[in-house]
Amino acid sequence: MKDQQTLTEELDSIDEYEREPVPETKTKDFRSFVSMMAGEHIAGTEFVIGPLFVLHGVSASAIMIGLLLGNILATLSWTLVCAPVAVKTRLTIYYQLEKICGYRLVSIYNAINGLQYTVLAASMIAVSATAIGLAFRLPMPGLTDLYPTSFAWIFAVLFIGAVITVVTIYGYDRVAAFSAVCAPWMPLVFLAAGVAVLPQLGVTSWGNFWTVANDKIWTGVPQPGQTHYTVWHVMFFAWLCNIAMHIGLADMSIYRYAKKPTYGIASAVGMFIGHGMAWLASGVLCALAIQQGNNNPSPGGIAYASAGLAGAACVVIAGWTTANPTLYRAGLAMKGIAPHLKRWKITFWVGIMATFMACFPGVASKLDQMLAFYALVAAPVGAIIIMDVYVLPRFGLLTNYAEKTGIAFNWVAAGAWLIAVLISYGLYLMTNADFFFFMAAPGWVIGAILYVGLSKVFQKAQTPEVVA
Template identity: 60%
Template structure:
């Protein structure tokens, strides 16, 4: 009972400024963001995504160039769009959108976002569980499995989910410190594991690497039942797998604490260590597993094969450091739906939902598809908010329209969001694409353009109506 009281007192004292700008006294230094993004993007899911390029038959040079260019574009998206918007407003995307769109739209957006964050975090928990399962000699699901393998594995999921949820309830500061503790050594494990396995593929010198890479790792030939990934698949995926965070501005929740907008460059640590080096390393490990006859390896098996128990521990911690900020964001999203409830209580509920979802391995095996759908839904909202913050003041339109007009629903936001999602889907279907991410950028641009046009029309009509009412009032007085 005493422990429960102490926990409640601690979390009650945390102020996350959910419905107000972060004060200058609470901004963080650059180091906080390096640790946060490194911990989040050097994740247990790298042991899922890296092998996908191998299984989908990507060619070696397509992988290298695709990851290089795609991760550069992702970094620039944080630097040029997300961080400037966050520092200018000092608010979360959820509160800023409410000011722009009204309670009606933000209720729908927060519901979708909260659920999507839960699903993303559940995949991280599942990856961590696969490593713990190997430590305890409990067989977990492979990369292609859709259902739990045993009650014991489900028990592991609940134990990991409990740890992650408790950390997330303490807010940004504790999540950031947790990441800073573990972020420095995780890249070493990924790199060492990949290098250690190269001799088993026939690499005895640096000059052998590219030959072996083309012949035994990224061969250009997909395994049975998988579509083929090209340079464009790799580049677009590397750029847009986190598009909800950067172009969609969900990471305003993180960068609103940044002292300067230039701190968005911290994302490069996550992109080029986690989404470049770690994806290459896990791809190498997957190729070794396939060569050894393991057709459906789990993330834990891949890590254990390359780095033993250190690799398993890396998977566990990497899952935690990614799920922590994800559940934190989800709690902020859902808190927008229930502003009278404490954020920490909502975060606990969100953590429980996430843990239940993590019991289904489908969220790990279909992670690339899920992230693609997520990008189509979330990215257009980012372009709408960017236009409202930076473009509207320059062209004479009213920013934060719903807040200033005390409107429950801003129809220009609703029309723009709906049209952009529909346009993205039609683009995806019309060109017979096999990758949802290909439609994310057209949807983002469509949201940006249609919002400016519809806002111009609606605000002009509203102004005309206000003038008519004002003239009518003057005539009545006369």
């Protein structure tokens, strides 16, 4: 009883500054963000996303050009958009939105955001669990399975989910420390695994790599039942698969700890190694699995087949280092709905929910679709914050409108957000696009224009006492 009370008191004493700016004395150095971004974006899910490009028939030239351009745009989005506003406010996105939108409106966003992050964390847990199962020779589901395939699978998920939840409830410092330990060696495993299997695909020298890449890996021909992806799909996916985090500003919650806004450049490590080299390496592994007759490989399976236990361990740890900050964000989002509850308690229950979801492997197999929907919903929210912090003062308009006027629901912000999402989705339907990510960037622009325009109209209609 005494030990339990001591643990509870320790957790209660952890201050994550959920409703106040991070003090300058608590900011982190650049290395902390390199580790965090590397740990989060060199992830177990790279063994899902890399194979998706192979399955969807991306050509070799399309994936190389698309990844280069997309990852440059993603890095610039963190460096020029997300990190500057995070350092300027030192607030979580959830509290900043509450000041702008009001408690009732931000509670809707927090519920959607928290649920989406919980699902994303669940997919990380599921990916890690496939590697645990293979290490112990247990039957594991494949990339296209939707439901649990065995009790062994459920046990592996429960174990992984428990570890991730325990690390995350201790807060940002533990999450960052976990990434710092794991990040340095994971890229080496990805690279070694991809290079090791190239001879089995027919690569005898770097001179014939490009020929094999076109003929056997990124062939330009999708697998049966899959749509065809082009260079534009690759570029927009690489740029906007994390739109909620960079120009959607969810990573305000991470970068509020940065000493300088230039620390946003740390994202390049995660992008070009995790969303570049790791996607290419896992694509190579998937192509080999298909050549060997396995049309439904699991993430852990393709890693274990190429790098043995080291590959399986890489998938497990990579899933942990991504799930930890994801679950951390989910806890902060739900904390915005119930500010009277301790963050660690909320994170604990969110971790249980994510672990339960992870029992269904379809959560990971539909990862690209889930990220695309999230991008569509989250993009206009980031635009609203950017406009409120930087643009509204230039027009002499009131910022943090809900906080200063005492309203609980900012109809201007709600209208800009909803209309932007509906227009983006309408464009998606009208153009017969097969890719949600194409509409996330227009959604951001539409949300920004609407919020400024509606603010000018609405605030001018108020009495001078309100807008003073």
